[in-house]
Amino acid sequence: MEKITQFTSATTVLEIHDVDTDQIVPARFLTTTTRAGIGKALFADWRFDAQGNKISGFPLNEPGAEDRKILVAGRNFGCGSSREHAPWALHDFGIRAVISTEFADIFRNNSLKNGLLPIIVDKATHAWLLANPGAEVTVDLEACEIRLPNGKKASFPIDGFARHCILEGVDQTGFLLKQADAITQFEKNRSWQP
């Protein structure tokens, strides 16, 4: 996994609440057996018409959107299906942080395992970000804060273990594999067997 400590980027703003993972990656793109190139499926039905032409006015189709690393989204982003293709596609497109007031649990979990930061901010900061698309925002994972161009800062909560893994660029699987002895003991000592 790629290491992230801090970065600065202009934002793309998608002011819709309850964006579900069927929008982030429609199900017909889930037939792949790899992760390569999944960014092309990102918001496919909102980005492209039936002929494959870009739909103008959709924020991710704005000039320069592919260079922006921060997506500011409405509340409850990533609800619905557990498809990890959603964070894969956002990451493959170039997004490294999504900022909202709330994330769906499975999406948040999947994102943290793929170096995509789900950043929860207070309502006032969120409202400012929604009102200022393209703002240059700094995400500082070491300090657990974002810094706005108006000089204001907002801290964000993040699971300490996930933060450590992303700061170090290490996969969570390694930690789990080191628990093999404890798992064997647990299996042996249970009062019932599944």
Next chain:
Amino acid sequence: MGGKSLFEKVWEDHVVVPETANTPAVFYIDLHIIHEVTTPQAFNMLRETGMPVRRPDLVLATMDHSTPTVPVKDFEASLDAVSDPEPAEQIRQMVKNCAEFGIELHSLGDPYCGIVHVIGPEIGATQPGKTIVCGDSHSSTHGAFGAMGFGIGTTEVGHVLATQCLLQRKPKSMAVNITGKLQPGVSAKDIILALIGKIGVDGGTGHVIEYRGETIRALNMEERMTICNMSIEAGARAGMIAPDATTIEFLRGRPKAPKGADWDAAVKRWLSLASDPDATYDLEVDLDVSELEPQVTFGTNPGMVVPISKAIPADSVDATLHKAIRYMQVTPNEPMLGTKVDVVFVGSCTNSRISDLRSVAKILDGRKVADNLRMLIVPGSQSVKKQAEAEGLDKIFKAAGAEWREPGCSMCLGMNSDKLGKGELCVSTSNRNFEGRQGPGGRTVLASPATAAASAIAGVIADPRAYL
């Protein structure tokens, strides 16, 4: 120190290494259900790192999402029915991965092939007190048995295959107390839709719901599964119901249920899982269903729902609601009743079990599906299909003009050949009415099997209470 809830008991029974400020808990998984769509990358990870599957005996494998539901004679013919090479390759890889890693696969044509969340319970692998995961968000279904079931991503599928464990933080708890006797024509599906309407699609975020109360106790296991299934549509991590005599009777004699003395010990353990009388929850919600009407969705998430006779909301300056009303082409301030229907879909892990099919057959019996309306009835598994045919339900469906299909996820999610066309409106017994969920440009109205059947006959959204 207060008593423990069902969820807390199951949680504590599976902590291998407790969580600390810096590390999540190592949490043991008793049953891992896998399917063809969310596993190929996880098996590739195992292959690349040379790791075996730790407990192939705790994995239940089938194929359901991208598989065809048109009747065919054998497995190869099924693959031929998949016109697109990518899903066909995905299905072949599932066969190869299961063979290579020693996992028993209920492949197409197997008597236990079917939708992941239908076969787990019917084979008896879903049991009270178990932790059950699958790379599918509707894993919450298994909570109907007093298990803790939740959906995971593909990275976590890899974690469970390699270690039989997940890294987890303990979720919060929420009690939903449901009281009142349901009116005729109103079902478990209407209860869960009404609840999501009440608490919102993020009302359960971060929480494990326990459904309690006299109404829940009176439901059969299939109805309880419908309710727990849609916990995820309220954003909940899981939904659970305490095991009771109904649970025990459902599991008795199932192929993977314990036998003999083991059965007696298991029943004793299962019945001890119920929440202690003094258990507390982080959040409590009450719902009285005695006056509940059949529910239908009008928008593009399951929380945008109204009683069938009531008007949908006024249009709004809120971009999300405005976008939903525009996408669905519905009329603000008017009820959904009477809206023209193009397709009716009966199926999915929410409503494809035998009791669902019986309630559809009861309404279709001796009647005809409306002209120019297509109705698909897709059983949840081979066993459900066999049972329905033994009862003659397939004959009722075909006589009414409906299509009777092979088991699978089918039109629930638009990733196999069963899809809506652009602009088509479908009354669906599935769980998600997201934009394009059943096919690009398709419009989905979620409802109960009875409402779906009534609408199929009327050709417009219809109240099932007029067809009882």
